Amino acid sequence: MSERYARQVVLPEVGAEGQARLQSASVLVAGAGGLGCPVLEYLCAAGVGRVVVVDPDLVEESNLHRQPLYRMTDLGRPKASAAIALLAERNPHVSLEAAVERITPANAASWVSRAEVIVDAADSLALTYILSDECRRQGKALVSASVLGLAGYAGVFCGGAPSYRAVFPDMPHQAGSCALSGVLGTAVGVMGSLQAHMSVSHLLGLEPSVLGRLVSVDFRTLRFGGFSFASASEPAGPQLRFIDPREVGAADVIIDLRTLSEAPVSPFPQALRLGIEEVKHHPLPGGDRLVLCCRSGVRAWSAGRALLRREPRDIALIAFGD
Numbered sequence: 001m002s003e004r005y006a007r008q009v010v011l012p013e014v015g016a017e018g019q020a021r022l023q024s025a026s027v028l029v030a031g032a033g034g035l036g037c038p039v040l041e042y043l044c045a046a047g048v049g050r051v052v053v054v055d056p057d058l059v060e061e062s063n064l065h066r067q068p069l070y071r072m073t074d075l076g077r078p079k080a081s082a083a084i085a086l087l088a089e090r091n092p093h094v095s096l097e098a099a100v101e102r103i104t105p106a107n108a109a110s111w112v113s114r115a116e117v118i119v120d121a122a123d124s125l126a127l128t129y130i131l132s133d134e135c136r137r138q139g140k141a142l143v144s145a146s147v148l149g150l151a152g153y154a155g156v157f158c159g160g161a162p163s164y165r166a167v168f169p170d171m172p173h174q175a176g177s178c179a180l181s182g183v184l185g186t187a188v189g190v191m192g193s194l195q196a197h198m199s200v201s202h203l204l205g206l207e208p209s210v211l212g213r214l215v216s217v218d219f220r221t222l223r224f225g226g227f228s229f230a231s232a233s234e235p236a237g238p239q240l241r242f243i244d245p246r247e248v249g250a251a252d253v254i255i256d257l258r259t260l261s262e263a264p265v266s267p268f269p270q271a272l273r274l275g276i277e278e279v280k281h282h283p284l285p286g287g288d289r290l291v292l293c294c295r296s297g298v299r300a301w302s303a304g305r306a307l308l309r310r311e312p313r314d315i316a317l318i319a320f321g322d
Contacts, residue, residue, distance in 0.1 A: 031122035038192030066185030126297030126319035132164035155214035253287035
C-alpha cells in the first residue's frame with residue numbers, strides 16, 4: 001500500500017480493503033468550477049482510481065478567488081484540461097479524463113453510464129434535473145450541491161435513494177448566479193469538500209449511509225442543518241423534462257421565452273416569441289407537444305408548471321445555456 005494513503009488507511013473505516021475499493025472506483029464530476037475544484041482535489045488525493053471531469057468553460061480571472069486549481073497562466077485555457085494537468089502532477093496514480101463539452105439531455109445517459117458516482121458541481125439547475133433523472137434511471141448515486149451568497153447545501157440522491165425531484169419538485173421562480181448574487185470562495189470550498197467526502201463515504205460503504213441525506217450550511221451564522229429524505233416520495237403526475245434542441249419535431253409548438261435583446265434570433269424559425277406572463281395566462285395553439293425554451297430553464301419551468309395546472313399537456317423544456 002502506498003505511503004501516500006497511509007493516514008487514511010489506518011482508519012478502521014477504510015483499511016486496505018477500503019483503499020482498494022477507492023482505487024477500483026470511478027467518479028464523474030460535472031463542472032470544474034468553485035465546487036468542482038475541491039471535489040477533484042480531494043477525490044484524487046484520496047486515491048479514487050478513475051476521475052472524469054466534464055466542463056465546457058474557459059478559465060477567467062474572476063474564477064481565481066474560489067477555484068484554486070487554476071493559476072494566472074491558465075487564463076483562457078479550458079478548465080477541464082487545466083484541472084487534470086495539475087491533478088496528474090499531484091497524483092500520477094489516478095486515471096484522469098477531461099472533456100471540454102457540455103452535458104446535455106442528448107449525452108447525459110452516456111456520461112452517467114461511465115462512472116459509479118456522479119458529482120453535480122455545475123452551476124445549472126437544468127443540469128441538476130437532467131442528471132437526477134438519468135441517475136435514477138441507471139441506479140447511480142448523484143452527489144449534488146449548491147452555494148449562493150452565504151448559504152449552501154449538499155445531498156446524495158438516487159442510487160436507491162429518492163431523486164432530486166422528490167426533494168425539490170419545483171425550481172425557484174428566479175435563478176440566482178454567482179455573478180449576480182455573489183459568493184465567498186471559502187463557502188464553495190466547504191461545500192465542494194463536503195461533496196467529495198460524501199462521494200468517498202458512499203464508495204467506502206460507510207454507515208450510516210449518506211444516501212438520502214442533505215446537509216445545509218448558513219455561512220453567515222455558521223449554523224449547520226440538514227435532514228434525511230430517505231422516505232420522500234417521487235412526484236406524481238406529468239413531469240417537466242428537459243430535451244435536446246435536436247429532439248424538437250415538426251409537430252411541436254415551440255415558444256421561445258427569451259427577450260429579443262437576449263436572443264434577437266431564435267434557433268427555431270417557427271418559434272413563437274412570447275413573454276412568460278403571456279404564456280401563463282393566454283390560450284396557446286394546439287399541437288402534439290409544447291416546447292418551452294429559455295436560457296437557464298427556470299422561466300420555461302415556471303411557465304410549464306403554470307400550464308400543467310391549467311390543463312394536462314405534453315410539455316418539454318429546453319435550456320439553451322449561456
